[in-house]
Amino acid sequence: MTERDYCEEALLLSGVHPEKCMKCGKCSGACPSYDEMEYHPHQFVDMIAKGQIKKLMESESLYHCLSCFVCVERCPRNVMPANLVEAVRTLRERSIGNDRLKPDDVAALLDEETPGQLLMAAFRKYSK
């Protein structure tokens, strides 16, 4: 899939119409994960409108979003940026498939607080 194809898929999945955005920044201003996110909700809208989804798909911002929907509530144009974050996360997950946790990665994840059972369950679930 091309980057443009991924953008179209994200828009389809999310139901977002980026052309409604008036770039007021209220969504990002209210986002509780602002400091943790490399890309902010208004940037998801703007970048996907410009066909730039690759950087978003590779960003850990996807996992710092709390899915709290504050950005959706604050948007005066009903753009629903959180839906777009969710859609990009879904596309990333799909592109990775089930091959997410390899045996060599497990040792680095172990610490005193992580139950071994949890890692084993994750390994079964996320490896081919």
Ligand code: SF4
């Ligand atoms: S849903 Fe995500 S992007 Fe939107 S305000 Fe909450 S943390 Fe921020």
Ligand code: SF4
């Ligand atoms: S609050 Fe809505 S209109 Fe304003 S920048 Fe965010 S998505 Fe665009």
